[in-house]
Amino acid sequence: MGELARALTRHGIRVRVVAAHSPGLPVYGKIGDIEIVRPRYWWPERLEMLRREVGGLPVVWRKYPLARVQILSFFLMHAFVTARYAQSCDVVHAQWTLSAGAACLGRWVHRCPVLVTVYGSDILQVPRHPIGAWLTWLVLSCCDRITAVSHALQKRVVQLGVSPERVLVVPIGVDVTKFLPADDVHRENLILFVGSLIERKGVRYLLEAMPQILSVFPEYRLVIAGDGPEIISLKQRAVELGISRQVDFVGFQSQDNVRVLMQRARVVVLPSLEEGMGAVLVEAMACGTPVVASRVDGIQDVVTEEVGVLVSPANPMELAEGIRTVLFDPIRWREYSYNARLRAVKYYNWDIIVPRFIQIYQSLVG
Structure with a gap:
């Protein structure tokens, strides 16, 4: 969530982002004060599939068989890079359950508490399959705190077996100084x-x-x-x-x-x-x-x-x-x-x- 990262920096929080890589993007860079790391997860680079479709991971998963293989390498690379770059941080704030799983896997190295925010498809679609439901529950159970962007998602998370007091509702924000009414x-x-x-x-x-x-x-x-x-x-x-x-x-x-x-x-x-x-x-x-x-x-x-x-x-x-x-x-x-x-x-x-x-x-x- 780029807008969240920028909003945090405006409030004096130093932000380091581990993001998904796409062919042609640099592995490391900065946007303003925000440090961005995009670990490669497949070789050759042009065959990276996970951001190929604007519909997100569920669309890619169904459309490209190779993407199903790349999920594992993506997960392991993100776990490694998160463990490395989070060592000088105070909190890891994962933006979906797959990233949260990577953060939890590397916790024995970075020693940081893990907060995960769930947005939609990781809770509405992935748990429809029994294995997906179990993995989602496992990851969420390993996190120290969970925020959901709506009460509907909060309810779905609790239905997976997560304790209600660990799930808070914090919606997505908007820059009201940029999104303004026109005459x-x-x-x-x-x-x-x-x-x-x-x-x-x-x-x-x-x-x-x-x-x-x-x-x-x-x-x-x-x-x-x-x-x-x-x-x-x-x-x-x-x-x-x-x-x-x-x-x-x-x-x-x-x-x-x-x-x-x-x-x-x-x-x-x-x-x-x-x-x-x-x-x-x-x-x-x-x-x-x-x-x-x-x-x-x-x-x-x-x-x-x-x-x-x-x-x-x-x-x-x-x-x-x-x-x-x-x-x-x-x-x-x-x-x-x-x-x-x-x-x-x-x-x-x-x-x-x-x-x-x-x-x-x-x-x-x-």
Whole structure:
């Protein structure tokens, strides 16, 4: 989590990051005051698979048989490098369960307490297989403390057999000084989706909702910002629905471009089938953009009736009605926009989130 690392440094915490390597990236470098180590895990370098798809490790695991072999070498290299570089640190803060396992394996060398934050797929998908469930429980049991980005994930962790008092809820933050509302005059007739184009993001249902939306709001366009294995089938679905001219697939976008799109859009939609939290919703809310999202998992922590609309997953008709509700009444839209920004600043500002992590670090060290 680059944003977390930067936020920690702003609060005076020295941060050293062990990250996943990709072909072409340096093994060692610095971004500002943040030291970054990316250990190689396969040779030749061009065959490294684990970051090949934007949909993350679950997509790579299913698509590339070699990736299943590389998981072991990745794990061992990260355990070795973490053990080495953590020796001069106070706490190891792992950002998913695989990294937490590597940190725990090397604890006999680095002697640091291990905190793990779980975000989604490592808790929602991996434990579906009995071996995955057992390994996840084993890793979490070895960690000194666990934070989950939503109450839904906290509940899932406890269901795995982890003691409830060891699991705290600390959501993903947003830089509210960067993600800001734009003036109303800059708003355009845009419906925006941001995320990986994978099945569990539910983009197909958003496309299927668009004909109903366009029948009421023909001047609107749908912008899909993201890439992934479903892009070809989604483009074909747009053609089949007769809406391809009203849908723009703009591909993967930088964070700055995403912010601009959110400031221009009238509504941000996240029709996921499962979601650990939905960080894009928090970013949209910080921009004063109302949201429509599926009533699943951690999304229910983020979206209240004051900031947008929750709908049933995999239901294009209900999704279309939710989007129409946000767009139809200008007065209600302004209320959503104002409340969205207020909620993002009050609950998801990094200046609120980071002190909670610092308090956890201090409790582990002290």
